[in-house]
Amino acid sequence: MNAVDVNHLTFSYNNLEAISDITFTLQEGAYLGIAGPNGSGKSTLVKNILGILRPQKGSIALFGTPLSRFHQWEVIGYLPQRIAALDHHFPATVEEIVLMGGVKTSPSKLQEILESLKIAHLRRRLIGELSYGQQQRTMLARALVHWPRLLVFDEPTTALDPETRDIFYSLTRKVNRENHTTIILVTHDTGIIGQYARQLLYLDKKLIFFGTFEEFCRSQDMTGFFGTGSQHLICHQHDGTKEKFI
Amino acid sequence: MAMGDFFHYEFVQRALLAGVLIAAISSLLGVFLVLRRFSLIGDGLAHVTFGSVAVVVLLGISPAHITLAVLPLVIVSSLAILKLTRSRRMHGDAAIGVVSSFGIAAGILLISLSKGYNVDLLSYLFGNILTVTQAELMFSLAVFVLVAAAIIFFYHDLFAITFDEELAQTMGKKTDIINTVLFILTAVAAVLAMKIAGIMLVSSMLILPPLAAMQLPMGFKKTILVSLLFSILSVICGMFLAFGLNLPVGGTIVIINIVLLLSVLGIQKTFTR
Numbered sequence: 001m002n003a004v005d006v007n008h009l010t011f012s013y014n015n016l017e018a019i020s021d022i023t024f025t026l027q028e029g030a031y032l033g034i035a036g037p038n039g040s041g042k043s044t045l046v047k048n049i050l051g052i053l054r055p056q057k058g059s060i061a062l063f064g065t066p067l068s069r070f071h072q073w074e075v076i077g078y079l080p081q082r083i084a085a086l087d088h089h090f091p092a093t094v095e096e097i098v099l100m101g102g103v104k105t106s107p108s109k110l111q112e113i114l115e116s117l118k119i120a121h122l123r124r125r126l127i128g129e130l131s132y133g134q135q136q137r138t139m140l141a142r143a144l145v146h147w148p149r150l151l152v153f154d155e156p157t158t159a160l161d162p163e164t165r166d167i168f169y170s171l172t173r174k175v176n177r178e179n180h181t182t183i184i185l186v187t188h189d190t191g192i193i194g195q196y197a198r199q200l201l202y203l204d205k206k207l208i209f210f211g212t213f214e215e216f217c218r219s220q221d222m223t224g225f226f227g228t229g230s231q232h233l234i235c236h237q238h239d240g241t242k243e244k245f246i
Numbered sequence: 247m248a249m250g251d252f253f254h255y256e257f258v259q260r261a262l263l264a265g266v267l268i269a270a271i272s273s274l275l276g277v278f279l280v281l282r283r284f285s286l287i288g289d290g291l292a293h294v295t296f297g298s299v300a301v302v303v304l305l306g307i308s309p310a311h312i313t314l315a316v317l318p319l320v321i322v323s324s325l326a327i328l329k330l331t332r333s334r335r336m337h338g339d340a341a342i343g344v345v346s347s348f349g350i351a352a353g354i355l356l357i358s359l360s361k362g363y364n365v366d367l368l369s370y371l372f373g374n375i376l377t378v379t380q381a382e383l384m385f386s387l388a389v390f391v392l393v394a395a396a397i398i399f400f401y402h403d404l405f406a407i408t409f410d411e412e413l414a415q416t417m418g419k420k421t422d423i424i425n426t427v428l429f430i431l432t433a434v435a436a437v438l439a440m441k442i443a444g445i446m447l448v449s450s451m452l453i454l455p456p457l458a459a460m461q462l463p464m465g466f467k468k469t470i471l472v473s474l475l476f477s478i479l480s481v482i483c484g485m486f487l488a489f490g491l492n493l494p495v496g497g498t499i500v501i502i503n504i505v506l507l508l509s510v511l512g513i514q515k516t517f518t519r
Binding site: 047051052072073074076078080090092093095096097100102126129152 | 281401402403405406409410412413414415416417418419459460463464465466467468469
């Protein structure tokens, strides 16, 4: 089954096109990395897929249902780039954040998720008291507690130290492989993305490339677009040997 | 007369009850507004209330019905602030500024046109809780029940939207509906708070108890409950002090709220050293 169908999607802010005529299909269980330079429309694409922005042209379907008729939002997990209201004074505990939206889960499942992310001991602490890495793990726990079928990450590792970043990415791969959860990971870090994602979508307002990493590495067009050095860097990272599970 | 003797009078009992209810309404809504950086919406809507009072006075509506008569205009203004913010071309503070300026300017213009009318607009500026009518008390009770019910039934939605509206959208929350309900209730709270604290101090009823509660290291539910407790405490203490020392009620309640906030800040600073 297709998890995501995007057909000829175009979106503009104040008549300025942010993304233009994007078409791709993602099968359930896929791990897609979306990359592109700053301002290339990565977040706009993701926000259209999540229904935060409404497509102006084209259409989107999630799990076979057009977005306008899609109501199973509990199967979608989203980790935004930053949380609008999150400051040191936001009065919410880790447990309140993870169970946000009235999620019904058993205490043992909640404990299991918190332990897997190494934040079980922080469940009664206020979110604003935590380090950025701990906050991101809390937000990941919130996204995972639904047992989602689709997880969307929008540049989730900005400002994380390399070690925490690796742990974070490894966990996404574990969820993808063990739970068959479809993952969309937005990042500007093309060097890292190849280690974890199996497919790549490269965006620069228009779709530059969509396919597997193997296809990307063999593509003469992409050699022409990126240059041999950059293409080699992305492909070198995707050697499949650096698997790190937490 | 002993301080407690005042509370034998029916109109004082009515004022105390109404004060507690209005403070509770304001503090409950205030938690969501302060966290969403709409703290000054009370100020903006108070200015609109001033303009609206001028409109209803000019229309010849009896001063006894002014609280209810201004409600539609204030609700429309509250929704206008929401609409301006949604347009993504204006931040919340700027949208409040636009509506607030319009409210106060319209009020001043209309007052100048209503020179022949014998209405004490100063009583709206500074409030007078002792003039609360039985109908206003019942209306306050109804609004309190409505606000409490809305928070209980939509708690998860309100929490998610307050934490991050976009995230709430991806969880399937009906953010437009919840926002509309929140802004309508805020408009009603602002008009009612005008009765206690006056137009000049409406925002303090919405802001101070939640802010004091937020200084304490607690989760979301506890913050709402402590905010409620602080607001009720300040109204009861404020009214006792005001009657005992012959001070204006609205101002005294607000000063008690400020003292509470400073005390909590002091305690928190002492314990975090």
